[in-house]
Amino acid sequence: MTHLPGIKxxxxxxxxxxxxxxxxxDLTVARGEVVALVGPNGAGKSTTLRILAGAIQPTSxxxxxxxxxxxxxxxxxxxxxxxxPQRLGVPLTTVVGDLAALLSRARGLPVDAGARAxxxxxxxxxxxxxxxxxxxxxxxxxxxxxxxxxxVEVLLLDEPGISLDTDGAEEVRDAIAAARFDGASVLFAxxxxxDVARLADxxxxxxxxxxxxxxxxxxxxxxxxxxxxxxxxxPPVEQIYRILxxxxxxPVTAPIRLVSA
Amino acid sequence: MTLTAMIRFEWxxxxxxxxxxxxxxxxxxxxxxxALAGLAAGGVIAVQGFARTSVSLLQLVLxxxxxxxxxxxxxxxxxxxxxxxxxxLPMRRSDxxxxxxxxxxxxxxxxxxxxxxxxxxxxxxxxxxxxxxQYLALVGIALLLLSAGxxxxxxxGVAGRTRARSIGMAVVVWFVLAVxxxxxxIVVLAVLPAGGATWNLxxxxxxxxxxxxxxxxxxxxSADVLAGPTGAxxxxxxxxxxxxxxxxxxxxxxxxxxxxxxxxxxxxxx
Numbered sequence: 001m002t003h004l005p006g007i008k009x010x011x012x013x014x015x016x017x018x019x020x021x022x023x024x025x026d027l028t029v030a031r032g033e034v035v036a037l038v039g040p041n042g043a044g045k046s047t048t049l050r051i052l053a054g055a056i057q058p059t060s061x062x063x064x065x066x067x068x069x070x071x072x073x074x075x076x077x078x079x080x081x082x083x084x085p086q087r088l089g090v091p092l093t094t095v096v097g098d099l100a101a102l103l104s105r106a107r108g109l110p111v112d113a114g115a116r117a118x119x120x121x122x123x124x125x126x127x128x129x130x131x132x133x134x135x136x137x138x139x140x141x142x143x144x145x146x147x148x149x150x151x152v153e154v155l156l157l158d159e160p161g162i163s164l165d166t167d168g169a170e171e172v173r174d175a176i177a178a179a180r181f182d183g184a185s186v187l188f189a190x191x192x193x194x195d196v197a198r199l200a201d202x203x204x205x206x207x208x209x210x211x212x213x214x215x216x217x218x219x220x221x222x223x224x225x226x227x228x229x230x231x232x233x234x235p236p237v238e239q240i241y242r243i244l245x246x247x248x249x250x251p252v253t254a255p256i257r258l259v260s261a
Numbered sequence: 262m263t264l265t266a267m268i269r270f271e272w273x274x275x276x277x278x279x280x281x282x283x284x285x286x287x288x289x290x291x292x293x294x295x296a297l298a299g300l301a302a303g304g305v306i307a308v309q310g311f312a313r314t315s316v317s318l319l320q321l322v323l324x325x326x327x328x329x330x331x332x333x334x335x336x337x338x339x340x341x342x343x344x345x346x347x348x349x350l351p352m353r354r355s356d357x358x359x360x361x362x363x364x365x366x367x368x369x370x371x372x373x374x375x376x377x378x379x380x381x382x383x384x385x386x387x388x389x390x391x392x393x394x395q396y397l398a399l400v401g402i403a404l405l406l407l408s409a410g411x412x413x414x415x416x417x418g419v420a421g422r423t424r425a426r427s428i429g430m431a432v433v434v435w436f437v438l439a440v441x442x443x444x445x446x447i448v449v450l451a452v453l454p455a456g457g458a459t460w461n462l463x464x465x466x467x468x469x470x471x472x473x474x475x476x477x478x479x480x481x482x483s484a485d486v487l488a489g490p491t492g493a494x495x496x497x498x499x500x501x502x503x504x505x506x507x508x509x510x511x512x513x514x515x516x517x518x519x520x521x522x523x524x525x526x527x528x529x530x531x
Binding site for chain 2: 050053054055056057074075076078079081083084085087088089090091093094095098099101102103105106143147156
């Protein structure tokens with residue numbers, strides 16, 4: 001690994017006709033850092049992740065993965081990238097074992113590495129099934145295991161907790177924590193604010209294609225004018241989020257809201 | 262990641278598809294049916310030999326192989342836009358296209374060889390092995406046409422983006438290649454003065470993989486006089502029936518569309 005940030009976006013924009021899905025986005029995710037993208041539907045979270053994954057091209061600006069320009073050096077940028085898209089991203093007729101073998105080869109691992117990782121996640125009995133034959137939750141777990149297979153330096157997760165039960169959600173949290181422990185840069189989009197507060201070092205709040213606020217929960221709370229007693233209460237992330245979204249990220253100076261005793 | 266890994270992945274998917282079995286069974290039945298029907302029309306119940314069966318099967322190959330290949334190619338080309346997970350792996354977009362073409366060419370090619378092979382066994386047992394080389398040449402031409410059809414279909418699919426639109430476009434292209442080009446040749450002959458259409462007609466032949474395969478087949482079967490005005494023009498220009506330009510045309514109809522499909526997919530958002 002190098003000293004370069006795992007993820008860097010400078011002035012990234014994306015337009016579809018007259019509609020700006022992203023406007024001059026700047027964001028850096030350091031090695032071993034977890035950043036969450038939150039915001040209402042259509043805020044540009046998935047667009048940001050898809051640009052980094054190389055699925056779509058930015059209209060303006062530049063993006064780097066592990067120091068490699070995603071447009072000019074796409075293969076090097078994706079060499080150590082793990083990506084879990086919101087959509088499945090492979091045909092439903094794909095056999096789980098075949099996909100595991102492909103990911104193993106793609107990561108330069110022994111061909112059975114993916115199958116062993118799935119077995120460790122108690123999904124070994126699904127290797128012969130197609131993705132269309134297993135439940136939505138199992139499918140998401142299979143894709144998560146394969147996205148994080150091998151030495152992933154940058155992990156992009158788009159709504160990773162979608163359609164997962166409690167155990168599955170715990171696996172997502174474990175995967176993010178493990179990636180951070182291994183020094184990977186993690187950028188994930190989520191609507192589960194409690195997970196976001198627990199997992200992310202920083203939270204980027206997006207509204208209409210722009211990051212309107214970015215920082216730790218404490219920094220965002222200050223910006224939103226929200227205070228809480230850290231000794232006895234969880235951070236009121238829902239309240240912070242709503243204030244920031246409604247105010248377009250503008251700092252709130254008064255009144256200070258006191259949450260909990 | 263190597264292209265080989267992607268081809269293995271696509272091959273695993275292609276060989277599991279039922280379409281391959283249908284393709285093999287369809288061609289086996291059609292071949293045996295043609296071998297029997299040729300003489301049955303004359304009131305004789307017997308299996309006709311390889312030479313007659315090959316000529317009879319050529320038209321079937323010219324209609325069905327491009328149609329199936331164009332449709333399958335179009336469906337799998339359009340599906341490339343749904344492969345976001347795979348596209349995030351360290352590979353070029355062109356690898357997606359080439360691996361799909363290679364895997365399906367291999368799977369359908371094996372089905373075609375299997376189907377024709379099974380029928381060939383029946384013919385060899387009941388009618389003898391004379392002119393078996395002509396039958397093998399027919400299989401070779403079918404494989405070239407299959408390869409070109411898949412490549413063109415993938416290009417159509419990538420350009421069409423959605424499955425429904427791509428299938429519609431593939432059917433139109435098939436109609437143009439299988440029927441429309443002949444109608445154009447007739448119009449060219451009617452409009453241009455006698456002898457003035459030689460180059461145009463020869464170009465029309467080489468610009469159409471189905472017509473190229475037809476002329477190649479009829480040339481191999483020494484029936485090139487049946488190749489029509491376009492084939493006659495090519496023969497007039499080259500002094501022979503033009504096996505090399507026809508073969509090169511079919512190979513170019515594989516390489517060109519694959520390149521165009523790759524370039525198109527490279528420049529588009531998934």
